[in-house]
Amino acid sequence: xxxxxxxxxxxxxxxxxxxxxxxxxxxxxxxxxxxxxxxxxxxxxxxxxxxxxxxxxxxxxxxxxxxxxxxxxxxxxxxxxxxxxxxxxxxxxxxxxxxxxxxxxxxxxxxxxxxxxxxxxxxxxxxxxxxxxxxxxxxxxxxxxxxxxxxxxxxxxxxxxxxxxxxxxxxxxxxxxxxxxxxxxxxxxxxxxxxxxxxx
Amino acid sequence: xxxxxxxxxxxxxxxxxxxxxxxxxxxxxxxxxxxxxxxxxxxxxxxxxxxxxxxxxxxxxxxxxxxxxxxxxxxxxxxxxxxxxxxxxxxxxxxxxxxxxxxxxxxxxxxxxxxxxxxxxxxxxxxxxxxxxxxxxxxxxxxxxxxxxxxxxxxxxxxxxxxxxxxxxxxxxxxxxxxxxxxxxxxxxxxxxxxxxxxx
Numbered sequence: 565x566x567x568x569x570x571x572x573x574x575x576x577x578x579x580x581x582x583x584x585x586x587x588x589x590x591x592x593x594x595x596x597x598x599x600x601x602x603x604x605x606x607x608x609x610x611x612x613x614x615x616x617x618x619x620x621x622x623x624x625x626x627x628x629x630x631x632x633x634x635x636x637x638x639x640x641x642x643x644x645x646x647x648x649x650x651x652x653x654x655x656x657x658x659x660x661x662x663x664x665x666x667x668x669x670x671x672x673x674x675x676x677x678x679x680x681x682x683x684x685x686x687x688x689x690x691x692x693x694x695x696x697x698x699x700x701x702x703x704x705x706x707x708x709x710x711x712x713x714x715x716x717x718x719x720x721x722x723x724x725x726x727x728x729x730x731x732x733x734x735x736x737x738x739x740x741x742x743x744x745x746x747x748x749x750x751x752x753x754x755x756x757x758x759x760x761x762x763x764x
Numbered sequence: 765x766x767x768x769x770x771x772x773x774x775x776x777x778x779x780x781x782x783x784x785x786x787x788x789x790x791x792x793x794x795x796x797x798x799x800x801x802x803x804x805x806x807x808x809x810x811x812x813x814x815x816x817x818x819x820x821x822x823x824x825x826x827x828x829x830x831x832x833x834x835x836x837x838x839x840x841x842x843x844x845x846x847x848x849x850x851x852x853x854x855x856x857x858x859x860x861x862x863x864x865x866x867x868x869x870x871x872x873x874x875x876x877x878x879x880x881x882x883x884x885x886x887x888x889x890x891x892x893x894x895x896x897x898x899x900x901x902x903x904x905x906x907x908x909x910x911x912x913x914x915x916x917x918x919x920x921x922x923x924x925x926x927x928x929x930x931x932x933x934x935x936x937x938x939x940x941x942x943x944x945x946x947x948x949x950x951x952x953x954x955x956x957x958x959x960x961x962x963x964x
Contacts, residue, residue: 633814637957644945650843651954705960710939722963736959737909738936740943745844751941754851757837759936761959763922 576611602733613684613691615660615677616642622693625649625658629696638681640714640723648707656703659684662706664717668679676717678724685728706734736761794947813884813891815860815877816842822893825849825858829896832856837905837946838881838921840864840914848907856903859884864917865909876917885928906934 569579586594610616611623618624625631635656639645645658661676684691688700704725708714720735725732738756739748748756769779786794810816811823818824825831845858847962861876884891888900892937904925908914918934923930938956939948948956 597872597960607814612860641946647946648950648953648957651950651957653957654815670855706809706963709945709947710943711942718963729829732813732963734963735945735953736936736954736961737941738938738959739954740948741910741937741955743910743940745839745907745909745935746841747775748847748940753848753935754853755941756937757848757851757853758906759961760933761936762935763906763918763932 590596601730610662611677613680613693614645614658614679615662616645616658626691627693629693633696633699634702635705636681636684636701636703637707640709640717641706642708644707656705661708661717664713665720666713673720673724678721682724683719685725685730701730704733706732706744711734785948787840796962810862812846813880813893814858815857815862815880816845826891827893829893833896833899834885834902835905836881836901836903837907839907840909840917843908844907856905861908861917864913864919866913873920873924882924882928883923886932887926901930903931906932908934910937 565576568574568582569576571758574582586597588657596601603713607619609621611618611626612621613626616623616625617707620627625703632655634674635654637648637654637656638659638661638738639679640661641661642660645660648654648658659677659681661674661678661681663671665673665676666670682736685701685704689698704721705719708718722732738759739745739752746751765776765783768782774782779925786797789960799901808817809819809821811818812821813826813828813932816823816825820827822832832855835854836859837854837856838859838861839848840861840863842860845860846867848858859877859881861878861881861936863871863876865871865873865876868952885901885904889898892898904921906918908918922932936959938959939945939952945953
């Protein structure tokens with residue numbers, strides 16, 4: 565009960581209920597849970613290139629020599645990577661910052677994986693997957709959340725990348741598909757006007 | 765009661781309640797309502813240039829010689845114009861289509877104000893506001909809703925505008941400011957990747 569009660573969102577009463585549930589249940593399912601928890605700490609690691617979660621040295625994306633290795637999409641968290649990957653529209657590599665700059669919460673540039681990001685751009689020879697070739701990164705896509713902190717982080721990254729020969733772009737901001745114009749707020753409509761895209 | 769009951773969303777019982785409310789209330793407020801209803805039909809008209817609602821021949825935007833008259837933003841309805849105008853970010857002119865193509869509902873190109881739109885582009889001399897100069901339109905911005913019917917209408921307009929010497933753009937589609945990436949759906953993320961914007 566003490567141990568279960570240390571999990572977030574689980575109080576004394578919930579911990580009690582969970583403990584009795586485990587006590588009453590069969591042994592194999594309790595063992596499966598115990599082993600899964602052990603596994604989280606033992607087998608789930610950060611990819612040595614992009615920092616997403618995986619169960620080996622390299623995640624399947626970084627290990628795949630078929631990806632467009634000249635493109636790097638920077639996201640805040642592993643779940644952002646998953647969301648973008650599910651679109652099936654991006655074939656390049658990712659880099660997970662493991663957070664965003666949040667000065668008020670004490671999250672500075674050193675808490676993020678910016679050093680590794682710059683290393684990936686500056687020394688592509690150190691990030692060649694088994695069976696792959698050394699490909700220099702030519703495009704960095706900022707995929708941070710369109711929030712105040714995300715924008716601040718993007719600004720900081722822009723400064724860090726200045727002087728390096730990479731094209732910098734960011735995910736498009738504007739009207740989300742399926743919305744009605746009349747219900748969009750001023751900020752969204754302003755972005756949509758400012759970022760208007762040329763039609764062929 | 766009969767007349768009130770013809771309004772949309774007002775049934776027999778509501779019409780009865782409204783009629784008795786008017787009967788019990790004072791005369792001046794009933795007269796104000798009667799006059800407001802008369803005014804809607806007598807004074808509210810469509811602007812002769814852009815078709816938005818106004819109380820004269822020209823709406824304040826079309827009548828203003830200070831607007832960037834070389835730009836034309838095409839919207840579906842007057843309320844879209846109001847939403848975009850409230851951002852304060854657009855200084856050009858508008859054109860209200862008064863609907864969108866909806867073949868299933870029998871709304872074809874002839875039901876919209878496309879003829880007048882083409883006339884505005886082809887004969888700018890006929891659309892000079894009092895005290896203004898004749899300015900040719902050089903940019904058309906498609907501001908239709910990011911929906912299936914809006915996209916269909918934009919496609920049709922693109923065809924109609926082909927061969928005319930105007931730049932065609934559309935409002936940016938992508939992530940709405942303030943959202944989190946992880947909650948955006950595939951279509952929105954796909955647009956955001958595809959339409960990614962170059963950062964200086």
